[in-house]
Structure formats: C-alpha cells, structure tokens
Amino acid sequence: DVVMTQSPLSLPVTLGQPASISCRSSQSLLYSDGDTYLAWFHQRPGQSPRRLIYKVSNRDSGVPDRFSGSGSGTDFTLKISKVEAEDVGIYYCMQGTHWPQMFGQGTKVEIK
Amino acid sequence: QITLKESGPSLVKPTQTLTLTCTVSGLSLTSTDVNVGWVRQIRQPPGKALEWLAISYWDDDKRYSPSLKNRLSITKDTSKNQVVLTMSNMDPVDTGTYYCVYQGLIDDIWGQGILVTVSS
DSSP states (O other): OOOEEESSSSEEETTTTTTEEEEEESOBOOOOOOBBBEEEEEEEETOOOOOEEEEETTEETTTOEEEEEEETTTTTEESSSSSOOOOOOOEEEEESSSSSEEEOOOOOEEOO | EEEEEEOSEEOOOOTEEEEEEEESSSTTTTTTEEEEEEEEEEETTTTTEEEEEEEEOEEEEEEEEETTTGGGGEEEEEETTTEEHHHHOOOOOOOOOEEEEESSSSSSEEEOOOOEEEOO
16 A cells, blocks of 8 residues: 655644645655646535645635645645634545555644 | 435444435436445544545446455445445444445436444
8 A cells, every 4th residue: 555644743833824744655646647646625514624735736616725735746735824713624635546545643733 | 416415324233234325416427427426424533534435337337345355345336316325344433424326427416325333
C-alpha cells in the first residue's frame, strides 16, 4: 500500500493568517494517463468528509479560492491563504492513483 | 442532485456478517464513469482513520482492500440503483462509521455515513 504522511498533525492558527499542510506519499502519484490523483478533504465534527481539491490543484465546486493545492510526484501541499472560523476541522490528503486508495492520518486545524 | 444513503444495522455481534446498502439517487449505476465504493472511519489513536474497503466500477470491475479482501464482498443491484457491501466475521475493532462514496470523472460525493457498533 502507498503510505500517506501528513504534517503537522495539529495546526493551531490565527484567524486571518495563512496555514499550510504537507502531504508526502511513499510512491509517486503520477498515473500513466499523465494525471496525478491527489485530493484534499475537510471534515467537520459529525459530518462526512468533503473534497476540496482534486488532481493536486483543482478546486471542487463551491470551494473558496482561499484554498489552493500544489505539488507533484510525492510531495504535496494544501494552503489556506487567510483562515476563517469555518475552516476548523480535520484535513486529509488522499491518493487515488494506486489501489487501495489511501488517506493521510489527518491534520487537525483549530483556532488559537 | 446526487445523493447517497447508507442503511443497515447499527449493532452487530462479534463473528456476525455485516450487510450495508447504499441507495443512490440522481444518477444511474449503469452510466459510464459511475463508480461507487465504501470507506470506513474507525478509531485509531490519536484520531480517526479513513480506510477504503471496496469499490465497484462502472465497467463491473471490483477492487477490495488487500488486508480485508477475505472478508468483503461488494455487489451492484442496478434495478434498485443500490450497492451492497458485506463484511464477514465482524470484530469490535471494526466499530466505526461506514460511508458510501461516489467517484465520477470529476465528482466525489459521500453519504452521511452509518455508525456500526460491534459488541456482544
């Protein structure tokens, strides 16, 4: 299985300040079709995970543009340009290139 | 609007077989690029881990988690637009929330999840 490693696991942030989460995979996520299947999800307490970003840098419909994804190969980053109160929760990266699809451990974002 | 709804028992006994049903609305399981699978979220200190269990692809291909393959079965009932997951020999460590997930070419939609507790 491809191992997904996120850091940090806990991220206290100040409202209005930027935040960044790193995700590393144990194998390259570049697929034979030329795409890289790395996604980011956000989960609030009591809710299902919601995808924010797919194929490294594509925002899902309705996702604010303060969220951005970048990276390639085995190293990826999710950035929030200015954290808002509704951004608290747990963020997961997930690779969809290799089966089984695998999630990172999750990063808990909370307001300082 | 595409929705997925999980149904099944909230409590099962150890060694029993769990059967979960995902009812899909707003799209047909017979359509191209409609892939539906199951993800569970279980306690794994310090948090809750997400784990793919199985997926049924639009072309009838199926994949299973290698570590759970011997316990899992996923089937598609196109007449009811449902995807059914069975998991045998349930254990208390299998306690968690089970989600049905639709993965399309671009779409990614989750059901609300169903909490399953394994206890005698």
